[in-house]
Amino acid sequence: MKITVIGTGFVGVVTAAVYASFGHTVFGLDIDPNKIAKLKKFQPPFYEPQLEELLKKTQTKGWLHFTDNYREAVADSEVIVIAVGTPSNQDGSVNLDYLHSAIDSMIPYLKEKVIVVVKSTVPPGTFADLAERIKSQTQVAFELASVPEFLREGTAVQDTLNPDRVVIGTTSQSAFTVLESLHKPLKAPIIKTNPESAQLSKYTANAYLATRITFINQIADLCEKSGADVEEVIRVIGLDKRIGSHYWYPGPGYGGSCFPKDVKELAHYSIKAGEVDNLFVKIDQLNEKRLGKLFLSYEQLVGGFKDKQVAVLGLAFKPDTDDMREAPSLQFIPKLIKAGAKVMGFDPVAMNNAQNVFQTEIEANQLSLTGSVLEACQGADVILLLVEWPEFISFDYGLVRDTHKKQWLIDTRNRLPREKVKNLGFVYRGIGA
Numbered sequence: 428m429k430i431t432v433i434g435t436g437f438v439g440v441v442t443a444a445v446y447a448s449f450g451h452t453v454f455g456l457d458i459d460p461n462k463i464a465k466l467k468k469f470q471p472p473f474y475e476p477q478l479e480e481l482l483k484k485t486q487t488k489g490w491l492h493f494t495d496n497y498r499e500a501v502a503d504s505e506v507i508v509i510a511v512g513t514p515s516n517q518d519g520s521v522n523l524d525y526l527h528s529a530i531d532s533m534i535p536y537l538k539e540k541v542i543v544v545v546k547s548t549v550p551p552g553t554f555a556d557l558a559e560r561i562k563s564q565t566q567v568a569f570e571l572a573s574v575p576e577f578l579r580e581g582t583a584v585q586d587t588l589n590p591d592r593v594v595i596g597t598t599s600q601s602a603f604t605v606l607e608s609l610h611k612p613l614k615a616p617i618i619k620t621n622p623e624s625a626q627l628s629k630y631t632a633n634a635y636l637a638t639r640i641t642f643i644n645q646i647a648d649l650c651e652k653s654g655a656d657v658e659e660v661i662r663v664i665g666l667d668k669r670i671g672s673h674y675w676y677p678g679p680g681y682g683g684s685c686f687p688k689d690v691k692e693l694a695h696y697s698i699k700a701g702e703v704d705n706l707f708v709k710i711d712q713l714n715e716k717r718l719g720k721l722f723l724s725y726e727q728l729v730g731g732f733k734d735k736q737v738a739v740l741g742l743a744f745k746p747d748t749d750d751m752r753e754a755p756s757l758q759f760i761p762k763l764i765k766a767g768a769k770v771m772g773f774d775p776v777a778m779n780n781a782q783n784v785f786q787t788e789i790e791a792n793q794l795s796l797t798g799s800v801l802e803a804c805q806g807a808d809v810i811l812l813l814v815e816w817p818e819f820i821s822f823d824y825g826l827v828r829d830t831h832k833k834q835w836l837i838d839t840r841n842r843l844p845r846e847k848v849k850n851l852g853f854v855y856r857g858i859g860a
């Protein structure tokens with residue numbers, strides 16, 4: 428079967444490579460020729476473990492192809508998967524410009540009875556407009572299906588190969604049959620829903636996980652005020668099978684390219700649907716305020732950052748990715764600089780992106796990007812751990828302990844061995860204790 432995947436972000440590239448690994452002929456399409464040139468050389472345009480090997484294997488076998496040419500990618504395709512970005516507008520509503528542009532560009536080359544799969548995250552109701560948009564430009568018969576994606580960055584290949592479920596939202600039985608057989612090799616439960624349920628399921632999953640994180644962050648704040656320890660609280664309630672201890676470690680709030688935008692879009696959708704008083708607006712507000720609130724508490728803790736040397740460990744939004752969208756470093760570093768600190772930053776894989784993002788600060792000598800954890804922490808008054816990379820957790824902080832001065836170790840992920848670093852003489856501050 429010939430399949431086209433439009434968009435070569437995380438979802439697009441990984442989806443294309445996984446479908447190709449089943450032996451289908453897959454064309455990955457992007458309008459950015461630089462991305463296509465890299466992908467043809469097996470280089471993902473972003474850091475993602477295991478992806479390079481999969482790109483190499485599927486392209487070498489002749490199953491996967493990349494192009495910036497719509498005709499080449501779309502002509503004769505039975506299934507077209509749209510995986511372009513759907514960012515938020517200023518008011519939190521979803522921006523469908525990339526989706527519309529992909530649809531308009533593919534229409535001239537559509538094959539009769541093509542199945543158009545929308546993998547991009549879109550709110551319920553979108554399909555009526557999309558169907559109209561396609562019908563107004565072509566006579567070709569087509570079916571629409573919503574197959575949302577649940578992969579995480581950093582584990583995208585494994586998540587796509589081993590999903591908890593596959594959701595196929597369509598009103599067409601024939602489209603469902605084709606898509607069901609396409610996803611069969613994944614050995615995951617396949618759920619048929621209407622398109623609206625599939626679309627809302629995606630927002631529901633992300634908003635629920637974001638709510639869990641915000642909830643535990645609020646409990647962490649109460650722990651700090653009450654003498655309780657959030658890690659002990661999680662251990663206690665986690666044994667309740669209805670609750671569980673997974674996926675709600677407290678921290679600096681959720682970031683990345685998905686949760687912040689999806690919660691905002693769900694909040695906006697709720698208000699539009701007449702649910703003005705809704706949880707999602709509050710979750711978004713609480714998360715938006717979290718970093719500022721933490722920064723003030725750290726400023727108080729260290730007696731102001733003026734003339735302090737601060738090591739910032741972790742510049743992307745989480746480990747195993749170089750994605751800096753909504754990363755805590757984007758707020759902390761400018762705030763530290765404004766408060767008069769000299770900042771040393773390090774990240775195991777996001778240094779190139781950080782170089783671009785913080786070019787002004789680097790040129791003004793307010794921020795130095797270093798080559799290692801050791802280099803970042805050498806001479807630091809304050810070490811601020813923003814991302815839980817294993818190499819930050821296992822690092823021997825004794826190597827940078829200067830017994831002639833007071834030094835603070837701030838662990839925004841609660842992952843460092845507290846007693847050990849306290850015994851080294853650092854003033855330790857975690858979350859929720």
Ligand code: UGA
Pocket residue numbers: 576577578579580581633636640673674675676677678679680681682683684685686744745
């Ligand atoms: C998230 C979802 O987990 C995926 O299922 C979904 O497919 C994806 O969004 C998407 O919509 O495309 P991702 O953004 O890659 O995936 O990252 P997560 O690992 O879920 O983390 C999101 C944020 O929550 C990060 O800032 C992370 O540090 C934070 N987090 C996560 C916590 O603060 N505590 C936790 O317990 C877990």
